[in-house]
Amino acid sequence: MVEDSLQHHFVVTLIGDLLADELARMRPLESEFWKRRQWHEDDRLVAKHQSTNDSGNDEIAVDSLERLALAGRIVQFFHMGDSGVEDYLLRRDSLSDWAEIVLKSRQVHSRNVTVTTSGSTGQPKTCEHSWSDLVNEVNEFVNVFNNHYDLFPSRVVALVPSHHIYGFLFTVLLPHLTNVPVLRGFKAYSHVRNGGLRTGDIVVGFPExxxxxxxxxxxxxxxxxxxxxxxxxxxxxxxxxxxxxxARAIEIYGSSETAGIGYRCEPENNYRLLSRWRSNLETPQLLTDSQTQNTFELPDNLNWQNADEFKIEGRIDKAVSIRGTNVFPAHISNCLKQHPEIADASVRPMQPAEGSGLKAFVVPQNSASMEMTEQNIKRWLAERLLAVEIPEHISFGERLPLNIMGKTSDWAIDKPVN
Incomplete structure (x- = not known):
């Protein structure tokens, strides 16, 4: 297997996904557009005042502050700080040029990567990973595929972005190390849906x-x-x-902080711990890296069956996964409460029969308010949250739904509480 610096086209893919994520953060009203955009090595960042009306789709017009933020995100992910070449990102325009600068940095400085996640308040948190740790993890999974499951990867079908740790491991690093091609974007989705899969395909997706x-x-x-x-x-x-x-349907358990922790191939089975980790049966929420002896606090309640196998019994930080992204209902609820016409709010994931997104229950300050429509609230949220954080359905009532203990309870959509 090849374990040296990433191939150029993988770096272009990563840069495109990082730019999309950062542009979606800076321009929340355009977030879905940037997430759906197909990125290519000829795409160029140009100053807004230099962009022309007849410019092609390969130009992305940004202002000076946006360009700084975009370059900063690349520096952060590829651990380029103090490499001596990071400033060249501000002197070059195309994704291909940026990829060359990244590759140069990886030759002279560091091959580590830093992914970001969201904390309980929705603020980004950085998580640095050693290149050797990630390579070892992917090699371990390839060994599991080959020797345990008699499966030999010949192509990766990527249904997830590459810049999150799960996507990086299995849609960038795995095909890089095994030298197999990758399908991405709508082409990947179409191949899965319309009979285009073939023997040896690994389909990398998320639950919804x-x-x-x-x-x-x-x-x-x-x-x-x-x-x-x-x-x-x-x-x-x-x-x-x-x-x-x-042939197999494998669930991977991990986090942005730790990368992969364990896996299982039957939903009734326990998760099996990867060889990097050591459990602590006395303190079930702690894992120890067997090489560095660093400890990590897990985001979930784990029930250890033995030192190497566990079950997951719910999140500690109350995050929920929506379209492959962890979001925090409490953070969204607090955002709703900042609306001048909203007295109280609650946000929950929909029940399976209702859909796969979030739902919100809103108590208006004034029941006669003309601003309290679902679309108006969604437009207001779109200026403050990512698209994946905006509730699919909003219910209204004079008070939040409560159970017999007086605590906020679930509600059926379209059934207001009076």
Missing amino acids: LLTQLATEISFLPPGVLFMSSAGPCPASTLHQLYAKGA
């Missing part, structure tokens, strides 16, 4: 999308592996994939 695709797939060739992460995948989805002919 795999749940949708499991109902649309008619049949699968032998030797196709599905992977899911970023939250629990419904057992019914995994059983459907097996019924359609999946």
Whole structure:
């Protein structure tokens, strides 16, 4: 396996996903556009005053502060600080040029990467990972595929972005190390949905999308592996994939802070701990890196069956996974309460029969307010939150729904509480 610096096209992919993520953060009203955009090495960042009306789709007009933020995100992810070449990002325009600068930095400085996540307040948190640790993890999974499951990857079908740790491991590092091609974007989705998969494909997805695709797939060739992460995948989805002919459907458990921690291939099974980690049965929420002896506090309640196997029994930080992204209902609820016409609010994930996104319950300051429409609130939230954080459905009532203990309870959508 090749373990040296990343290939140029993988760096271009990573840069495109990082730019999309940062532009979505800076321009929340355009977030869906940037997340859907297909990025290419000829794409160029140009100053807004230099952009012309007849410029092609390969120009991205940014102001000086946006350009600084975009370059800063690349420096952060690729650990380029003090490399001596990071300033060249401000002197070059194309993604191809930026990839060359990144590769030069990796030759002279560091090959580590730094991913970001959201904390309980929605503020980004940086998580640095050693290149050797990530390579070792991917090699361990390749060994599991080959020796335990008799599966040999020949192509990766990527349904997740590359700049999160899960996407980086399995849609960048795995194909880099095994020298196999990658399908991305709509082409990848189309191949899964419309019968384009072939023996040796690894489909890297997340629970909501795999749940949708499991109902649309008619049949699968032998030797196709599905992977899911970023939250629990419904057992019914995994059983459907097996019924359609999946060779394996593997759930990966991990976090932005730790990378992968464990895996399982049957929803009824325990997760098996990866070799890097040592459990602490006396303090179940702590993991120890067997090489560095560093300890990590896990975001979930784990029930250890033995030193190497565990079950997951819910999040500690109350995050929920929506379309592969962890979001925090409490943070969204607090944002709603900042609206001048909202007295109180509650946000929860929808029930399976209701949908796969979030729902909100809003108590207006004044029941006669003309501003309290679902669309007006969503537009107001779009200026403050990412698209994935905006509730799909908003209910209204004179008070929040409460249970018999007086605590906020769930509600059926379209059924206001009077």
